[in-house]
Amino acid sequence: MPVKVSVVVPVYNPGPYIEDCIASVLRQSLPRDEYEVIFVDDGSSDETPARLDAVAAEHPHVHVIHQEPSGWSGKPRNVGIAASKGEFVMFVDNDDFLGDEALERMYNYGVENEADLIIGKMAGKGRPVPVELFRRNHPRATVENAPLMDSLTPHKMLRRSFLDRIGLRFPEGRRRLEDHVFVAEAYLRASNISVLSDYVCYYHIKRDDASNAGFQRFDPVGYFANLREALDVVERYTEPGPKRDRMFRRWLRSEMGERLRSKRFLKLPDDYRRELFDEIHKVIAERMGPSVFALLEPAHRVVTELAAAGRYDDVLALAEWEAAIAPSTSARSVTWDGDALKIEFSAEYAVDGTPKTYPADTSGAEPDGPAADVADAIARLERGTAARFGKANVDLMMRERETHAQFFQPVEITRETLPVEGEPDRVRLVVKATATVDPATAAGGVPLPAGLWDAFVRLTIGGWTREHRLFPVSKDPLPALPVPGVVGGRRVLPYWTVKNNFALDVDQAGKRLGFGEFKPADFTVAGDRLRAVLPFHVTGDVKAAIRLTGPKPAAEVLEVPATLSPAEGGHAVLDAPLPVRSLQQGGWRLALCLVADAAEPRFFTLPLVVRNSPEGLKVAKPAGKKPAAAAAAPKSRPGVARRLARKLPLPVRRALVRALGKGKKPARQEGK
Known part of the structure; x- marks a missing residue:
């Protein structure tokens, strides 16, 4: 078979972090004769070269290239491109991993849409990833109709003939932002770009020692010299105008403005902070015009205009003011509505826990040029934020705790401008929302996989976009939670964690x-x-089952079908036939399976027996002591076990969970 995809992995001293990467590329759903994996070892000095050679010896579709260290990822990726035989090339870093169906889904989506470049949905564990880009699938995305510029990392799939036709390769040598230069040109020269958002294809992982290349402090002079090369690419392939301004906005906002804001700027050492500011000032003054500033939200615009004017002290003072501002969210109610959960909550920004206020009067034109002083900068930022409140937005995302795969949920919002007691010229800006979480469709249109799912609120007001766990107002009692649901073929338990955050x-x-x-x-x-009437929410008849385990020594096991049906009060009625003629006298231990037609039905043992006696059948407590096996079981040490488990590769941890029956407690016991 022709090779559909070549996976290129640059490798340098990843240690054990490469194990998840290896496991993920080996378990791809694409047939093994339809893809290849090329590990390019860039002079690793640890045990990785031998490990990769061993993997290649066992798997004919895995290849390893060893070379002298080049200093960065550009050359290994180029070597991988040269060695590739696939119709497409997929770039993966050695400390990240792929979703099991990533290659197959991305390849099919790219072929279907005749794309030169395919971007698969990303999840980040300890690392930021694009969010807005993956709200929906974009079969034909451009920098004008989609937030492509949010994603400038190379972890994408590109058509090999496209790379060869335009001669696109990565800049080589020890340098930064080689991926920005590569991806920016690819965006501008591709015939079509497709964004796949309904399946998590790529998992970015922050190492426990934070030794990922992207987390290392950089030399500002070299970094911004490399950034100018990315700007050069945009100028080479665009004309002055909205398209170029839109692309430049990304670097002005994310690579410059964000680095000068709030705690991110304040936590830097004084000398490094000043050097960083000086280099940012130079780039802004050289390359960014008024038309780019005009595209920014108030918080970004105010700080970058001050930086363009070289006003370091004012930027520092503005960062100190902004550092006290944080999102505040509060859950109001959680209820079942059919097969879905309705979650009502509100969100706003606060200063040291007190709701932030803004000017009530936003009339008049926005002033041109940088603010006169810090007070003027703050006034402009607050006024501009209030004036744009009509564009404020809030989202609810469900994020799986182990992998950090996350999905947007449908949300209906209302924006409320509330008066401030004693301050007639000030108002609060509050967004109220009702989110719908349907377990059958909540994972991008498909059911939520088994796991612990935390609720995150993403609040955007003006230039502030922050994520926050969903929790009730601390001074109020916890809102009552509904009973667990048996919906969509799943057991769904809403609960509060020990830190009063909402999770499923x-x-x-x-x-x-x-x-x-x-x-x-x-x-x-x-x-x-x-x-029996059970505290479970169902909306129709659910196929359940009961298991009866007879008295010892024979301990015969009987299973019979049962039904869960809706009952008054939001509970469920269990109804099951008892095989009377098959029940010998004695106590039969009772166990219940809530979803009998699940792929892996799970029975829960109840502290009850069905006792058959001459007087008839009745439900009773089991007689005698606990079974010897249970009494002799060693006491568990969950803390130690958990720490040991974290050292195992993710695929191994998942396999252990499956093998143990997925019986761990929710996050209240995990301290989340």
């Missing part, structure tokens, strides 16, 4: 479902029917 446990919880609290009086036996 999908098909993980055991004890916290409350089965250990049932009493004999909760169940009735009428004839050969077992019935």
